[in-house]
Structure formats: structure tokens, C-alpha cells
Amino acid sequence: xxxxxxxxxxxxxxxxxxxxxxxxxxxxxxxxxxxxxxxxxxxxxxxxxxxxxxxxxxxxxxxxxxxxxxxxxxxxxxxxxxxxxxxxxxxxxxxxxxxxxxxxxxxxxxxxxxxxxxxxxxxxxxxxxxxxxxxxxxxxxxxxxxxxxxxxxxxxxxxxxxxxxxxxxxxxxxxxxxxxxxxxxxxxxxxxxxxxxxxxxxxxxxxxxxxxxxxxxxxxxxxxxxxxxxxxxxxxxxxxxxxxxxxxxxxxxxxxxxxxxxxxxxxxxxxxxxxxxxxxxxxxxxxxxxxxxxxxxxxxxxxxxxxxxxxxxxxxxxxxxxxxxxxxxxxxxxxxxxxxxxxxxxxxxxxxxxxxxxxxxxxxxxxxxxxxxxxxxxxxxxxxxxxxxxxxxxxxxxxxxxxxxxxxxxxxxxxxxxxxxxxxxxxxxxxxxxxxxxxxxxxxxxxxxxxxxxxxxxxxxxxxxxxxxxxxxxxxxxxxxxxxxxxxxxxxxxxxxxxxxxxxxxxxxxxxxxxxxxxxxxxxxxxxxxxxxxxxxxxxxxxxxxxxxxxxxxxxxxxxxxxxxxxxxxxxxxxxxxxxxxxxxxxxxxxxxxxxxxxxxxxxxxxxxxxxxxxxxxxxxxxxxxxxxxxxxxxxxxxxxxxxxxxxxxxxxxxxxxxxxxxxxxxxxxxxxxxxxxxxxxxxxxxxxxxxxxxxxxxxxxxxxxxxxxxxxxxxxxxxxxxxxxxxxxxxxxxxxxxxxxxxxxxxxxxxxxxxxxxxxxxxxxxxxxxxxxxxxxxxxxxxxxxxxxxxxxxxxxxxxxxxxxxxxxxxxxxxxxxxxxxxxxxx
RNA sequence: GCCGGAGUGGCGGAACUGGUAGACGCAAGGGACUUAAAAUCCCUCGGGUUUAGGCCUGUGCCGGUUCGAGUCCGGCCUCCGGCACCA
Numbered sequence: 001x002x003x004x005x006x007x008x009x010x011x012x013x014x015x016x017x018x019x020x021x022x023x024x025x026x027x028x029x030x031x032x033x034x035x036x037x038x039x040x041x042x043x044x045x046x047x048x049x050x051x052x053x054x055x056x057x058x059x060x061x062x063x064x065x066x067x068x069x070x071x072x073x074x075x076x077x078x079x080x081x082x083x084x085x086x087x088x089x090x091x092x093x094x095x096x097x098x099x100x101x102x103x104x105x106x107x108x109x110x111x112x113x114x115x116x117x118x119x120x121x122x123x124x125x126x127x128x129x130x131x132x133x134x135x136x137x138x139x140x141x142x143x144x145x146x147x148x149x150x151x152x153x154x155x156x157x158x159x160x161x162x163x164x165x166x167x168x169x170x171x172x173x174x175x176x177x178x179x180x181x182x183x184x185x186x187x188x189x190x191x192x193x194x195x196x197x198x199x200x201x202x203x204x205x206x207x208x209x210x211x212x213x214x215x216x217x218x219x220x221x222x223x224x225x226x227x228x229x230x231x232x233x234x235x236x237x238x239x240x241x242x243x244x245x246x247x248x249x250x251x252x253x254x255x256x257x258x259x260x261x262x263x264x265x266x267x268x269x270x271x272x273x274x275x276x277x278x279x280x281x282x283x284x285x286x287x288x289x290x291x292x293x294x295x296x297x298x299x300x301x302x303x304x305x306x307x308x309x310x311x312x313x314x315x316x317x318x319x320x321x322x323x324x325x326x327x328x329x330x331x332x333x334x335x336x337x338x339x340x341x342x343x344x345x346x347x348x349x350x351x352x353x354x355x356x357x358x359x360x361x362x363x364x365x366x367x368x369x370x371x372x373x374x375x376x377x378x379x380x381x382x383x384x385x386x387x388x389x390x391x392x393x394x395x396x397x398x399x400x401x402x403x404x405x406x407x408x409x410x411x412x413x414x415x416x417x418x419x420x421x422x423x424x425x426x427x428x429x430x431x432x433x434x435x436x437x438x439x440x441x442x443x444x445x446x447x448x449x450x451x452x453x454x455x456x457x458x459x460x461x462x463x464x465x466x467x468x469x470x471x472x473x474x475x476x477x478x479x480x481x482x483x484x485x486x487x488x489x490x491x492x493x494x495x496x497x498x499x500x501x502x503x504x505x506x507x508x509x510x511x512x513x514x515x516x517x518x519x520x521x522x523x524x525x526x527x528x529x530x531x532x533x534x535x536x537x538x539x540x541x542x543x544x545x546x547x548x549x550x551x552x553x554x555x556x557x558x559x560x561x562x563x564x565x566x567x568x569x570x571x572x573x574x575x576x577x578x579x580x581x582x583x584x585x586x587x588x589x590x591x592x593x594x595x596x597x598x599x600x601x602x603x604x605x606x607x608x609x610x611x612x613x614x615x616x617x618x619x620x621x622x623x624x625x626x627x628x629x630x631x632x633x634x635x636x637x638x639x640x641x642x643x644x645x646x647x648x649x650x651x652x653x654x655x656x657x658x659x660x661x662x663x664x665x666x667x668x669x670x671x672x673x674x675x676x677x678x679x680x681x682x683x684x685x686x687x688x689x690x691x692x693x694x695x696x697x698x699x700x701x702x703x704x705x706x707x708x709x710x711x712x713x714x715x716x717x718x719x720x721x722x723x724x725x726x727x728x729x730x731x732x733x734x735x736x737x738x739x740x741x742x743x744x745x746x747x748x749x750x751x752x753x754x755x756x757x758x759x760x761x762x763x764x765x766x767x768x769x770x771x772x773x774x775x776x777x778x779x780x781x782x783x784x785x786x787x788x789x790x791x792x793x794x795x796x797x798x799x800x801x802x803x804x805x806x807x808x809x810x811x812x813x814x815x816x817x818x819x820x821x822x823x824x825x826x827x828x
Numbered sequence: 829g830c831c832g833g834a835g836u837g838g839c840g841g842a843a844c845u846g847g848u849a850g851a852c853g854c855a856a857g858g859g860a861c862u863u864a865a866a867a868u869c870c871c872u873c874g875g876g877u878u879u880a881g882g883c884c885u886g887u888g889c890c891g892g893u894u895c896g897a898g899u900c901c902g903g904c905c906u907c908c909g910g911c912a913c914c915a
Contacts, residue, residue: 209832213910216831221914241915254915285913310913320915328829329913401914521910622853623840629908631840639853649868685844695842698852705852708869770848775896777848815895817847825895 001648003612007734011107019750020057020112022068022508029065030508031057032488032547034516034524035072035119038098039079042105044556044594044620044632045517047604051617052553052626052691053515054111058730059687061112062754068508069112070491072119073099076127076480078156081413081452084445091413092441095122105604109613110733112750119490121483126490127415128436129499130482133531134418135429136538142188145427149258150406152180158409159184164523168280179280185417185476186404189530193218193400195544196529205549207627210521214529217522219401224385225317226394228253228294231302237261237294240316240399243326244388245380248369249344250321251334253294253305254287256313265290266307275309285310285333296321297393298370298384308333316399324359331359344368345377405527407479412443412452414477422464422471431465437473451475484524485531488514488546500540514547515626521552551691554629556620558600560589568599571634591631602632614732615641621693621731644735647704647728651721651739658721659744661714667761672706672716676723677762679703680755683727693731700727718743726755770821771796778805789816796822 014020022028033053036046050071057069073095080091087094099120106113119126137143151160155175159182164171189196197218200211223242230237237253255261257275266272271288287306294305310329311320324334325343334341345364366375375383388394408417416437418430430437440459443452453459453475464471488511492504516524525547532546561569563579563586573579574586594601607616619640624630651658667673679699686696707720721743729736729749740749764785769792771779779801783792793814796802802824809826816822 207833209910212832216911219911219914223915239915243915280913283913310915312914315914322915327915329915332913399914401911518909625841628834628841633840633854635854636840643853646868689844692842694840695852698842701852768848772848772896775847775894780848813895815847817896821847821896823847823895 001645001738003614003734004609006738007108007110007612007614010734010737011110013737013747014112014750015107017748019748020061020067020069021114021116022066024066024507026064026066028068028508029057029060029513030068030488030511031060031513032070032491032511032515034514034520035074035484035487036102037074037077037079038095038102040098040101042102042109042604044602044604047109047616048556048620048626048630049515049517049553050106050109050111051620052551052693053513054109054617055621055687055693055730056513056515056691057112058733058750059754061750062726062730062752064753068117068491069114070117070119071106071111071113071115072117072487072491073102073121074480074484074487075099075120075122076414076477076483078158078411078413081411081445084413088445090441090443092122095413108608109604109617112733117491117494119487121415121480121487122413124436124438125495125499127483129486129490130415130478131418131430131435131437132432133482133486133534134478135432135435137187137534138419138429140538142191142534143185144188145183145185147181147183148406149179150182150184151177152182153177156411158411159406182408184406184408185419185474186406187530189405189527190400190402192530192533193220193402194398195533196402196526199529199544202545203550206547207550207552210518210525210550210552213521214526217402217526221399223316223397223399224388224394225397226297226321226388228297228321230305231293231295233292235261237305237319238317238394239319239321240397241321243323243381244384245366245372245375245377246323246326246344247296247321247384248299248366248372249323249325249342250296250299250303251324251340251342252303252322254308254311254320254322254330254333255290255305256311256318257307257309258313259307259311259318261305261319262290262307265292265305272307275307279309282309285329285336287333287337289337297388297391304339306333306337314403315401326359326361328359328361342368405479405530407482408476409479410451410475411477412439412445414480415482416453417474417476417478419474420462420464420471421474422467422469424469425464425466425471428464428466428471434465439477453477481524481527485527486535488528489535489541502540505541509541510543510545511547513549513551515551515553517555518552525550551626553626554624555593556630556632557591558594558602558632559591560598560600562587562589568597570599570601573599593629594632607637611637611641612734614644614735618644618697618732622697623694625690625692625694643701643704644732646708647724648735648739650704650708651725651743654717654721655742655744657714658718661718663715663718663722666715666719668713668716668719670713670716672710672712672720674762674764675703675706676716676720677757677759680723680727680757681759681762684754684757696727697731700724723755725749726752767819769796771799771802772821772823773802773805774825775823778802785819789818792816792822796824 031053033050057067061067075095080095083089083094084091134143151165153160153170153175155173156170160170160177165177168177170177197220200215203211221242223240224244225238225240227236227238257279262272287308290305290307292305293302296303322330324330324341326345344367346367347362347364364377366372366377366380372380372383385396416439418437420428420430422428440456443456445452460472462471462473489505490499492508493499493501528546533544535541561574563569564584565582566579577586579586592598619637622640623636682699683696686692703724725736725739737749741747766782767785769781769783770777779799781795781799783795806826811824811826813825
């Protein structure tokens with residue numbers, strides 16, 4: 001069989017007949033895969049992600065749904081700009097060339113996309129809407145500008161959002177992130193913190209761990225703010241605590257190095273400067289005594305105030321009361337600086353013991369807490385908070401870890417922020433009818449640290465939309481996560497239609513099944529949930545959650561190979577466990593996520609040329625269930641290829657029989673007929689239950705084994721072959737189409753319905769009854785199905801093997817599990 | 829440290845609400861076809877033991893519930909992922 005030509009033939013056929021465009025008169029199903037960044041060519045991660053999505057899309061189509069299955073390009077971003085600096089290619093040229101190439105690759109994989117809805121985020125028709133959303137958010141106060149300390153990556157010469165800093169490093173390049181003060185645009189995602197959190201409970205179709213990561217990131221905590229008067233001063237120090245029950249145990253105070261009182265108390269103290277410079281970089285707890293004291297408003301004691309590097313300015317009030325007896329961090333600090341530790345909560349039935357070896361963070365009863373003594377601490381939280389509010393020295397508050405989303409990027413290849421700065425009018429939004437603010441094309445890339453846009457005078461110089469005087473454009477561009485926060489909505493309408501057509505959105509949203517990598521568990525998915533709510537509030541959509549079900553597929557991994565002299569090696573650099581460059585023994589490393597740096601990658605192109613797309617699709621679905629990591633195995637690919645070949649040969653050798661046999665209205669009772677129904681059932685259930693394609697494929701393999709193993713009557717064989725091809729078609733669509741045609745059916749398996757199974761026909765006449773004695777399998781007897789318990793007991797008890805096992809023992813109890821087994825409990 | 833998830837043959841993985849552990853595939857071994865090889869086809873394949881039928885044992889470890897536990901409960905161990913001075 002000529003795989004290459006067969007695959008091309010059907011890809012052409014699909015395209016020509018527009019089989020994957022939506023058609024409006026059936027129930028919809030929106031199947032979406034996370035769109036790729038056009039980095040150059042597709043990798044195995046894409047292949048896996050898109051294969052999973054494609055099987056779902058094709059399956060749902062066969063089940064009669066009007067499937068929206070789009071694809072596009074997340075095409076703004078830094079690599080294009082880096083390529084421009086390196087190779088002197090314009091980012092647009094580089095990007096569009098990559099898109100063209102990758103699109104060809106996607107087509108070669110046989111993915112059933114509706115390419116007429118293709119979205120490219122770097123096109124002005126697309127990003128115009130980013131700007132429109134920005135203006136709407138600006139009007140609502142959801143987009144605002146402020147100066148703040150930001151995460152700065154020197155390598156990328158740009159700002160990063162909190163979510164984009166991983167272990168203190170840039171999420172993209174791994175460079176150490178530093179703090180820098182900058183004027184930035186922010187989206188007020190914190191306005192939606194509570195809603196995003198409670199919304200988590202409605203995400204029933206999402207993997208639990210993703211939901212919990214979102215909850216964690218939002219990080220709600222309920223607590224109390226309390227004012228501590230400063231001794232011999234009119235000032236107060238406001239702190240936030242979740243443990244007001246421990247307030248009588250507060251023996252000192254800590255404030256953040258950047259807290260206003262820190263410099264007020266210490267001035268230009270060099271020690272303080274050091275703390276600020278190394279803020280967030282040192283794990284050790286370091287403090288400086290301010291020589292000032294605060295008055296504990298409840299105990300009325302004077303307690304010292306420290307500046308401490310472990311207190312965060314951005315969270316709560318930037319100041320805390322320290323209760324070393326009941327907080328591990330405070331305990332560590334108190335130990336180091338020899339500060340008092342006073343236990344005010346004791347576990348029930350335990351003596352007070354001031355010599356703690358660890359902070360006690362558990363529950364207990366209050367002591368040394370005046371009128372609150374003997375209260376259980378959970379109740380004391382309530383009581384003391386209430387007391388504080390009544391005395392007017394504080395209030396209960398809710399805090400979130402979630403910060404506002406900084407979206408300014410000092411880069412060229414992104415969506416311009418539609419703002420003009422005017423000397424007289426200040427910050428002026430670009431009027432809606434002047435959108436889009438288009439990125440200028442003629443631009444120099446020096447690779448320096450100044451934003452390239454700021455150097456394009458023709459772009460920057462603009463009249464103020466309000467007063468007409470000379471103004472300057474904002475030269476920062478938007479974070480590319482803005483682009484991907486709503487692309488799923490753009491897909492709902494064709495390019496010719498209005499991007500935010502309400503009818504179209506209503507028809508297709510929300511996404512029924514979203515498929516992508518876990519790496520976006522907080523970033524993209526949280527931003528999209530936020531954006532959806534904003535769009536709801538400005539009347540574009542009428543739902544809260546964009547993605548009904550989410551499937552996070554595992555990584556594609558492969559064994560690593562290392563030569564002591566030449567380092568990481570590609571598979572083809574190794575012959576018989578030796579390095580082909582130096583002949584040294586190659587070490588097999590652990591199996592890791594495929595990456596260019598470790599050279600454990602496989603190029604999809606090579607595989608397509610060698611085996612064809614169907615084999616790759618089949619293997620990547622068979623080797624592991626979609627949510628688990630997949631270990632690449634060249635031999636496993638051979639196995640998948642073998643399966644398709646065996647099916648091919650079966651059809652080839654029986655072509656005449658298949659063509660001439662008529663199975664209209666056929667209902668057989670052969671073993672193969674039963675097996676066929678059982679297979680349809682198994683495959684359908686495997687897909688429906690959890691998209692466990694690996695077991696679906698295993699079932700098909702079983703059916704093929706049955707077909708090739710024995711002689712069958714023509715009708716049963718044809719029935720089995722046809723069902724088999726239909727079942728296989730979402731997984732290996734090219735071969736399925738070809739075999740469908742070859743075996744005499746009308747062209748176009750993609751238009752066929754999913755085969756139905758008949759539960760009755762799938763039922764066996766006889767079952768293998770397992771006979772256990774005291775829970776151990778002792779015999780297996782073939783019996784008719786549908787026998788009642790007594791009949792089964794009778795058969796089991798008269799079985800020779802069973803009789804000899806029971807011997808002289810006494811039968812105490814008999815348990816019958818219908819259709820499966822019988823357990824005889826005996827004692828001797 | 830906290831929060832999630834997972835530990836099953838040589839390997840990837842099956843086993844639905846507790847009911848035959850190891851489906852399916854890979855690797856390995858044996859055989860058929862072939863001058864030979866490749867391809868293909870057939871057989872074996874957790875461990876131990878037995879002349880055989882068989883028996884014993886086995887799902888990370890220890891205990892429990894149950895007629896019956898990979899599955900449920902309690903206590904550990906290991907690995908992976910996320911968060912990490914969030915007061």
C-alpha cells in the first residue's frame with residue numbers, strides 16, 4: 001500500500017468537499033485544542049494534543065453533532081523578535097512563513113480542522129479587538145496604570161506577570177528575574193478574585209488538580225486587620241492576621257523592608273538598604289530592630305518593632321504581629337534574635353509549657369488572654385475579631401494572593417496599547433473608530449534594551465484625540481496572554497462575520513471540550529476565565545465559564561542518551577550502544593520530556609514520511625491514556641504500523657467477498673458477530689467514559705485478532721470489517737477512508753454514522769463460571785447464562801473438582817455473583 | 829513544609845460501582861515459510877514448585893474491614909507535579 005499517496009488523496013478529498021465546516025442544523029459540539037505558537041515546525045507535543053482533539057472531533061461528528069473544530073496561531077511574542085535580531089528577518093515575515101509551514105504539517109497529519117476560521121493573533125483584524133476590550137476595560141476602571149515594582153527579565157528585556165515567574169526565573173528563557181520600578185498597565189483581575197474562586201466549584205469537567213491549582217493561586221484567606229498604636233507617637237501600625245486568637249501571644253512586630261515606617265524609623269540606614277536590595281533573594285530570616293515599640297491594643301504591652309525580610313509588602317498590610325509560640329516563621333525569628341515566646345493556646349488536657357521546641361499551630365484553649373481565657377481558639381477568632389471591631393481598632397477582611405495582571409511589555413511584536421499621552425489632557429484613550437492602532441512595519445532591531453517601538457517617531461508622534469495638541473503614543477505592547485484570552489470566541493464567527501457576533505457566540509460557546517497542556521493550569525486558563533467574565537459584564541457574552549470540560553494531556557517523553565565525550569546524542573548518533581563519533585559506550589539516561597537541548601526529540605516529519613500520519617496518530621493514542629505522560633518507543637510505533645497493515649491485508653485478501661456480500665438487515669449469531677458488537681460497545685464506552693483511547697484501540701486489536709484467527713462466514717466477516725473500519729476512522733482516518741472505498745462502500749467515511757451496538761447481540765450464550773472455595777479459584781465451568789442462583793449452586797456443587805476440594809468440610813455459606821462467579825465458604 | 833497525583837510482569841499499560849490480576853501492545857525465547865535475510869504466520873512468556881492434573885505465592889510496605897481487596901479504611905515508604913516565607 002502506498003501510504004503517502006493514500007493520505008494525500010483523502011486530505012484533498014476532505015478539503016474539496018468542505019467536510020469539516022459547521023453546518024448549523026444539528027446540535028453543536030465545540031472541540032478546541034490550545035492553539036500553537038508558530039515557532040517553526042510542529043513537535044510531538046502538538047501531534048499528541050491535536051490527535052486527541054481530532055479523534056474527539058471526528059467521533060462527535062459521527063455521533064451527529066455539528067462540530068466546531070478550529071485552529072489558529074498564537075502569533076505574537078518574543079521568539080519572532082529574537083529571530084529578527086539574529087537573522088535580520090522581519091518578525092512578520094518570520095511568523096507568516098512559520099505559519100505556512102506548520103499549517104502544511106497539520107494538514108499532513110489529517111486533522112479535521114475548519115481552516116476557514118483560522119485565527120492569527122498578530123493580524124490587525126484580530127488584535128483590533130484586544131484594543132477594543134482594553135478601551136472597554138479602561139472605561140470600567142478595569143484597566144489602570146500604576147508605578148510599581150515589577151518582575152523584569154534582562155534577557156527578554158521585558159516585564160513578566162507574577163504567573164510568568166517560575167522559581168524566580170523567567171518562564172520562557174529561565175533567566176533570573178529582577179525587581180524594577182516601572183509605570184505599567186494593569187488589568188484588575190482582583191475585582192473578580194472571589195468570583196473566580198467560587199466559579200472553581202462549577203468546573204466539574206476539569207481535572208481536580210487544575211482546579212486546586214487555580215484555587216491555590218487565587219489564595220483566599222480570611223483574617224483581621226488590627227491597629228497597633230506606636231509608643232510615644234500618634235501613628236498606628238496596621239497589621240493583618242488570620243490568627244487574632246493568638247494576639248495575646250504577640251511579643252514583637254515585623255514590617256516589610258519597603259514599608260513606609262521602615263525608612264521613617266531607620267532613614268538611610270545601610271543595613272536597611274541591604275535588606276531592600278536582597279529582598280526576596282535570601283531564605284534566611286534577617287531583622288533590624290527599629291528602636292521603636294508598638295502597644296498591643298489588647299494586652300496593652302509594649303512590644304518591639306522589627307524590619308524583617310520575610311514580610312511581604314504586597315500582601316495584607318505589609319506588617320504583621322509576631323506570635324512566635326504559634327507561628328513557625330515567627331518562632332524561628334524569635335529564636336534567632338532572642339525574643340520572648342509566650343504560649344497562649346494549649347491543646348486540651350495539657351499543662352502550660354512556655355519552653356516550646358516548636359511553634360504550636362494546632363487547636364486548643366486560650367490562656368493568658370484576659371477575658372478570653374478558656375475559650376476554644378476557633379471561637380476566640382470570632383470573639384476577638386468582634387471585640388476589635390467594636391473597639392474600632394480594626395476589622396475583619398479577606399485577602400487574596402492573586403495580584404492584578406500587569407500587561408505592559410516593552411517589546412515590539414505585540415498588540416499596541418491604544419493610549420495617547422498628552423501634556424494637557426494626560427492619559428487619553430484612542431477613540432474606538434480609530435482602531436486598530438497598527439504596528440508600524442518599518443523598524444530597526446538593535447537588540448538593545450530600549451523598546452523598539454519607542455524609536456519609531458512616525459508611530460509615537462500623534463495628535464491628542466481630545467485637544468489636538470502634540471501627544472505621544474504608548475509604546476508598550478500587551479502581554480500575549482491577552483491574545484489567547486478570547487481567541488476561542490473569535491472562532492465562533494467566520495472571518496467575514498463580526499468578530500463578536502452574539503448569535504454565533506451563543507450558538508457555539510462555551511467550549512465543550514478543551515484540550516491542552518497542564519503548563520497553562522494557572523496562566524492562560526485563569527486569564528481566559530477572567531476575560532470571559534469581563535466580556536459578560538460588557539454584554540458580549542452571557543455565560544461565566546468558557547470551558548466546560550478540560551483535558552490536560554501528559555507530556556511526550558523519551559529516553560535520553562549521553563556520550564561521555566560528546567554529551568547528549570540523538571538516537572541516530574548511536575549504533576549498538578556506542579557513540580558514532582568516538583565509539584565510546586553511550587549512557588542511557590532517564591526518560592524525560594522531549595526537548596531539543598537533551599536531543600531526545602523525534603521529528604514528526606520523519607515519522608510521517610516513514611510510516612504515514614495514521615500510524616503516528618494511532619501510536620500516540622495507544623501508548624498511554626491521554627492525561628498521562630507518554631513514553632515514546634520506536635518499536636511501539638512499529639507495532640501500531642503492523643496493526644494497520646494486518647487490517648489492510650485482511651481487506652485486500654477478502655476484497656471480492658466483501659464486495660459481493662450483501663449484509664442488508666443481517667443479524668448473525670456467529671462468534672464473530674457477537675465479538676463485533678462487543679467491540680463496538682467497548683470502543684464506544686472507552687471513548688465516552690474518559691477518552692481512554694488506548695483501551696478503545698486494544699479492543700479493535702482484539703477484534704482483528706479474532707477476524708484473522710479463524711474462518712468466518714462471509715456475512716459475519718463483512719459485518720465485522722465494516723464496523724472495524726468505522727470504529728477506526730476517527731483514529732486512523734486516511735486508511736479508514738481508503739479501506740471503506742476499497743471494500744465496496746460509497747466514498748466518504750467521514751460522513752458515516754458511528755456504528756450502533758446491540759446489547760442483546762453482544763451477550764454471550766455461555767459464561768465461564770468461576771468457582772471459588774473460601775475465596776480461591778478452584779474450578780471454572782462453562783454454563784448457560786440466565787441460570788438462577790440455585791441452578792448455579794447445583795452445578796457448582798456437583799462439579800468433581802469442587803467436590804474433592806470440599807471433602808469432608810462443612811459448607812457454611814454460598815455467595816453467587818450473577819454471570820460471574822460463585823464462592824463457597826466452608827469450614828472443617 | 830503545604831496541596832494534588834501515582835506506585836501492578838523485562839517494558840508501555842488493562843482490570844467499570846470490591847468478584848478469575850496481568851486485556852492489548854512491545855521486548856524476549858522457540859517454531860514454520862525461505863538458499864538466506866527481511867516481512868509474515870504459529871506457540872511460550874509474573875515468580876516458585878511438581879512427573880503431570882495441580883499447588884503455593886504475587887498489584888510499594890505494615891495492619892484492618894469483608895465470603896472475597898489492585899480496588900475500601902488506618903498507619904508508613906518512595907516517586908512525580910504544583911505552591912512555597914501569603915502571616
